[in-house]
Amino acid sequence: MKPxxxxxxxxxxxxxxxxQFLNQHVIPWHMIHIDQGEAVPADAGAFSGLVFMGGPMSVNDELPWIPPVLALxxxxxxxxxxxxxxCLGGQLITKALGGVVGRNPAKELGWGKVHVSDNDTARAWFGNIEQFDSFHWHGETFSLPPGAVHLLSSAHCKNQAYAIGKHLAMQCHVEMTEQMIRDWCTAGADEIAASVGSPAVQSAEAMQQQMHDKLPELQRVASQLYRHWMHGLVH
Structure with missing residues (x-):
């Protein structure tokens, strides 16, 4: 199987x-470190699927790697x-497929509830899950590109996820681990401090206090989504 x-x-x-999910299912994978200057592959056919993680930049920034990623x-x-x-990965997919990425009405940092849409596509991805606490770290949001079906929303961000066939784009972060949350709280301390008082922003202390109770359920939801996505992999 291609990675x-x-x-x-x-x-x-x-x-x-x-x-962790891929390793548990013995699915090969290859990390491309854009942050270290690795080149963007020119041929998507070398892979069984493409996965894009988050990042502090905007898809609207003039960065040299963004055009080749959009082409890929x-x-x-x-x-x-x-x-x-x-998050950023969902925004990259959106921009590549004809959607628009712009400022969200509120910056979302920390834990926040998301609601699953009432449609057949959402049920195919989420099963009987109707809502859950996800992790958030974004100031921008995406529109739905042509052909997309809305999957998730939150009180502060209307478009939290959508699907187009076997493709899934999320604004929220379902991939979190305890170490990632700690790292983000450290790296994003100034960003948190600049938004103190916002109803959509938690303190670093609150994020870390709640992760022990909320991470197991978030990872269960993530595994549900990844399992559905996995069935579309090209062999």
Whole structure:
């Protein structure tokens, strides 16, 4: 089986629980370290699926790796090679497929409840899950590109996830581990401090206090999504 390509855009925003899931299911994967200057592959056909993680940058920034990533996403989409995006990754998929990424009404940092949409596509991805506490770290949001079906929303962000066939794009972070949350709290201390008082922003202490209770359920939801996505992998 061809490996799953995982794109890392920041040292602290690795594959997390997703890599654990692939290892548990003995699915080969290859990390492409965009943050270390690794080249973007030109051919999506070398992989069984493409997965894009988060990052502090915007897809609207003039960064040299963004145009080739968008071209690779369009190549994969044309070949029906499954795409999976987490936060920045979801925004990259959105921009590549004709959607728009812009400022969200509120910055979301920390734990927050998301609600699953009432449609057949959402039920195919989430089963009987109707809502759950996800982790968030974003100031931008995406529109739904042509053909997308809405999957998730939160009180502060209307479009938290969508699917197009076997492709899944998320604004929220379901891939979290305890270490990732600790790392983000350290790296994002100034960002948290700048948004104190916002109803959608938690303190670092609150994020870490709640992770012990909320991470097991979040990882169960993530595994449900990854399992559904896995069935579309190209062999």
């Amino acid at each position: 799953v390509a995982i794109f890392r855009h920041s040292p602290t925003e690795g594959a997390g629980h997703f890599a 996403i369009r190549d994969a989409y044309a070949r029906d090679i499954p795409l999976l995006g987490h």
